[in-house]
Amino acid sequence: MHLPRSLKLTLAGIAALVAIAAIALAVVVHTLDLDRYARLAVAEVKTLTGRELKIRGSLEVSVFPRLALVAEDVSFANASWGSRPEMFKAKRVEGAVALLPLLQRRIEITRLAVADLDLLLETDAKGTGNWVFKPPAPGAAAAPAAGSPDFELDVSALAVDRGALAWRSGATRETLRLAVQRLRMKARALGTDRDVDLDASFREQRFAVKGTIGRIKDLVAKDGAWPLDLVATTDGAKLAAKGRIDLRPAIPALDLALDAEVKQAAGLAKLLGMPLDLPLPATLAAQLAATNGEQVLDPLKVRLGKSAIEGRASLRTDGARPFLRARLASPELDLAAANGTKRERRTGRVFSDAPLPLEGLRRFDGEAEVAIGRLVLPNKLPLEALKAQVQLKGGRLEVQPLAATVGGGPVSGRLVLDASKPKAPAIALKLDGKGISAERVAAAMGHAGSVTGGATDVAVALDGPGESIARFAGGANGELRLVMGPARASGAALDAGGGAISSILDKANPFRRTDPYTDIRCAVVRLPVRDGIATSQRTIAYETAKVNMVMAGTINLRTEALDLAVRPNVKEGIGIGAGALAELVRVTGTLSEPSVGIDTLGSARAALSVGGAILTGGLSLLGEAAFAKATADAHPCQTALAGGGTAKTQAPEPKKDGEGFFGSVRRLFQ
DSSP: OOOOHHHHHHHHHHHHHHHHHHHHHHHHHHHOOHHHHHHHHHHHHHHHHSOOEEEOSOEEEEOSSSEEEEEEEEEEEOOTTSSSSEEEEEEEEEEEEOSHHHHTTEEEEEEEEEEEEEEEEEBOTTOOBTTOOOOOOTTSOOOOOTTOOSSEEEESEEEEEEEEEEEEOTTTOOEEEEEEEEEEEEEOSSSSOEEEEEEEEETTEEEEEEEEEOOHHHHHHTOSEEEEEEEEEETTEEEEEEEEEEOSSSSOEEEEEEEEEESOSHHHHHHHTSOOOOOSSEEEEEEEEEETTEEEEEEEEEEETTEEEEEEEEEEOSSSSOEEEEEEEESOEETTSOOSSOOOOOOSOSSOOOOOOHHHHTSOEEEEEEEEEEEEOTTSOEEEEEEEEEEEETTEEEEEEEEEEETTEEEEEEEEEEOSSTTSOEEEEEEEEEEEEHHHHHHHTTOTTSEEEOEEEEEEEEEEEOSOHHHHHHTOEEEEEEEEOSEEEEHHHHHTTOHHHHHHHHHHOTTTTTSSEEEEEEEEEEEEEETTEEEEEEEEEEEESSEEEEEEEEEETTTTEEEEEEEEEEOTTSSOOGGGSOSEEEEEEBSSSEEEEEEOHHHHHHHHHTTOSSSSOGGGGTHHHHHHHHHHOSOHHHHHHTTSSOOOOSOOOOOOTTTHHHHHHHGGGO
């Protein structure tokens, strides 16, 4: 193609100017007093931020084809109240900035590489971050307002090798650390997305993140919806998130498709810093969308082993307080399903002293509806047709109504966890169960055929402190009741109650190991609880066709210490002398490690006479008079239901057809 002579001269002139400019830039760069300009840059940073920037190592600058800088041993000072002198440290920092965008007031970092990064973000006791700088010194130019940068900032490529990022809360003084082995971010050749590849560790657990994100400048400027498509993996677990985040609202609005799978829980539990005793594999699939000030998970699908949960959850953020609403349903939820890990034998206390998450209850309000066709508890006890309504307002969590079917019998109740008063949280629990079949419960828990009959009523009414389960038990007030009617139980069924119960029955009932079945006429537990002390004054009783047993003493729920006595009594006509029967079975130790022994009659009488009937607690609750009554009482179940006093001797009310003895004693509940 033939170009006009004037155009050729113009192009030649431009080329000459570019060549001269390039030569001039090269000369300028090689003749710059870098130390002088470095000192000026450090002084300017201190003027704007009040913090000192130090470059202790070498400094290299190049201008063409882009402005580039390499600095070694770089640090930036922390806030004056900070936990250490430096907020930022790095062994080496390399940066390159495109020149032409600077003319349009855009800072386009084409490459930023950091080696041996050490960054600390922390807050003071009032919540002020160390990234908040003091105002410029008097006479200095004002810094640009937050959210309105004087320059646009974008990063096309980022590389971090061997980094450490820490977050420290000044209120709790807790520090979280993220160790970065390798981070790479690079702009795609086509489009505006950036590829991301992160290999890091948190709480000494490795994890990786791969995928794409939007431009850094859009993230900084909060310009519309910021895209992401990321997959995070750790040992045995994976989480994928794809969609957009709108950073313009005060609380970011999310529009994401979430997909998670957990095949092994150990790695994820380590990352979260909490145990995850989940039936595995566990999966989650949900669509998270934002609309009209509300974040909505719909649909929400969760699988835990063979169990499934579906429903909808939402979080409103446009009111005075965040409001969470959920509607969840499951045909079956099995919490006892094996998760492939061996459970360690529990030792120490039965009641956990781990603090309950009360602070979280005060941060939002909410309501939920839960419906589960069949819920299997960790101890394998099945609950059928469970329904619950949950309300949370001002830190007060109430579950009412709470209803289910256990062993064919209805169970209803109410639970309140009141954290509205931070210094005096409280728990109130009430449960009532009627006609629960011991036979059906035993069969559901894997002991089919070991029990027949055994209709049971249960009543629990307790309230106490709410800091933890241990504090609740240790300060509880109320009463526990259980009444079981006629039943036939095999030795295996009675052994299933635990080693202590089995040992007590062995020592108190000489027929248990010789008879194939034990014919139980009734069993009663009535335990008043005052300030964490459960007291039995002949209010625990057990009658069989051959032997009656009465228990008295205390269970200290604060220390979990046991101080109980069981007095067996062989019925007349059985053909066994009193000498073949234990005179008194002592139960001591703790709830987690009970100890069962036998006292002679002499030592039993001595122990029972010390301190009077009820003043000193423990075995002395029986007293001499109570000891004699316990030995002679022919109807200890009635006595136990009456509160340990003498059973009524007047003629009983006419019983209804089929009611029997259990029906008559049940009326004592009413």
